[in-house]
Amino acid sequence: MNLKGKHIVLGISGSIAAYKACPLIRLFIKAGAEVQVVITPAGKEFITPVTLSALTSKPVIGDFFAQRDGTWHSHVDLGQWADVMIVAPATASTLAKMANGVADNMLITTYLSMKAPVFVAPAMDLDMYAHPATQANLQRLRSFGNIIIEPGEGELASHLVGKGRMEEPEAIFSCIDRFFSPDRKQLAGKRIMITAGPTYEKIDPVRFIGNYSSGKMGFALAEVCAEMGAEVDLIAGPVGLRTSHPNIRRVDVESAQEMYDASLAVFPQCDAAILSAAVADFTVETSVSEKIKRGRDGMNLKLVPTRDIAAALGREKKDGQKLVGFALETVNEKANARQKLEKKNCDFIVLNSLRDEGAGFMVDTNKITIVTSDEVLEFPLKSKMEVAKDIVLRLCSLFD
Numbered sequence: 001m002n003l004k005g006k007h008i009v010l011g012i013s014g015s016i017a018a019y020k021a022c023p024l025i026r027l028f029i030k031a032g033a034e035v036q037v038v039i040t041p042a043g044k045e046f047i048t049p050v051t052l053s054a055l056t057s058k059p060v061i062g063d064f065f066a067q068r069d070g071t072w073h074s075h076v077d078l079g080q081w082a083d084v085m086i087v088a089p090a091t092a093s094t095l096a097k098m099a100n101g102v103a104d105n106m107l108i109t110t111y112l113s114m115k116a117p118v119f120v121a122p123a124m125d126l127d128m129y130a131h132p133a134t135q136a137n138l139q140r141l142r143s144f145g146n147i148i149i150e151p152g153e154g155e156l157a158s159h160l161v162g163k164g165r166m167e168e169p170e171a172i173f174s175c176i177d178r179f180f181s182p183d184r185k186q187l188a189g190k191r192i193m194i195t196a197g198p199t200y201e202k203i204d205p206v207r208f209i210g211n212y213s214s215g216k217m218g219f220a221l222a223e224v225c226a227e228m229g230a231e232v233d234l235i236a237g238p239v240g241l242r243t244s245h246p247n248i249r250r251v252d253v254e255s256a257q258e259m260y261d262a263s264l265a266v267f268p269q270c271d272a273a274i275l276s277a278a279v280a281d282f283t284v285e286t287s288v289s290e291k292i293k294r295g296r297d298g299m300n301l302k303l304v305p306t307r308d309i310a311a312a313l314g315r316e317k318k319d320g321q322k323l324v325g326f327a328l329e330t331v332n333e334k335a336n337a338r339q340k341l342e343k344k345n346c347d348f349i350v351l352n353s354l355r356d357e358g359a360g361f362m363v364d365t366n367k368i369t370i371v372t373s374d375e376v377l378e379f380p381l382k383s384k385m386e387v388a389k390d391i392v393l394r395l396c397s398l399f400d
Contacts, residue, residue: 014042129164
């Protein structure tokens with residue numbers, strides 16, 4: 001645990017998800033942190049200050065003035081006391097006020113005075129979450145450097161199911177705990193390129209050749225690298241994932257050729273690249289501009305090889321640059337991974353096997369083997385965020 005002795009301001013706004021504040025507080029207290037709750041007037045309608053005070057052993061702050069004798073709560077002092085602030089739950093109204101500086105309650109004034117990093121866990125129904133106004137407010141908060149914790153961020157959900165629902169207390173706790181990890185700044189001053197997701201190879205305007213990659217592994221790697229101090233260039237295939245860390249610069253591509261071009265443009269300025277994308281090995285020789293109609297006869301497609309990104313970067317790699325490849329194998333896994341390691345001039349290969357349950361596509365877990373020139377390191381099944389940390393720590397060791 002990394003939270004012992006840390007001062008945490010927990011902001012609670014008016015959502016049914018306010019009940020999740022109780023187990024979250026317990027986790028923080030158990031880890032040795034001090035917690036000060038700041039609650040909005042609407043928040044008090046969902047959870048009583050007495051309950052929160054009993055958990056934190058501190059009076060809950062909900063108003064500007066503590067008593068009618070003129071004694072007041074100093075939001076400035078709170079901003080200086082805290083090591084971190086987390087607003088959970090953060091309603092659409094609270095997000096809007098935070099994004100636009102509407103300081104009409106104690107929580108917002110505390111936020112505006114906060115010197116410490118701020119994490120935000122949205123809580124609302126999906127329609128409110130998806131509205132352009134809410135998305136604009138979230139983007140504005142990200143631009144301020146706030147870290148948004150959304151449902152599935154721990155395992156990086158690939159679609160909008162559950163979006164808007166407040167993330168679970170255990171995942172929020174884990175995110176804050178990782179933020180204070182001693183490993184967090186190991187990549188300070190480094191620039192890391194990461195490829196993620198599938199590529200789509202067009203047949204016609206409505207059809208393509210693709211694969212089942214969700215991009216979750218690559219996005220987890222991007223978040224971990226950014227948390228550890230790196231500037232991250234994330235080259236993402238067509239996925240429905242979002243990034244949260246402000247140090248991630250995202251380039252969206254669709255085809256293998258687009259990913260190849262983007263990778264070769266970015267890599268020369270980077271200290272390392274992690275190639276986790278599931279890039280198509282073949283593309284359609286000739287795609288057409290109009291939808292192909294159903295006919296009596298079958299349709300024959302001529303496929304041609306795509307350009308090999310890992311091999312190209314391996315040839316371009318300069319002294320001091322590091323290159324991490326991924327391999328998904330079904331037979332002779334380790335032998336094939338070692339062959340790829342040498343052929344592509346990688347520093348190590350992250351091997352996935354479809355034989356391992358929970359380690360394939362479209363899942364939130366992974367089981368990897370790291371293959372180097374002189375050793376093979378096997379890891380148990382873990383969440384993709386935990387796997388990402390294992391991979392990034394191995395990368396860090398190459399810079400020592």
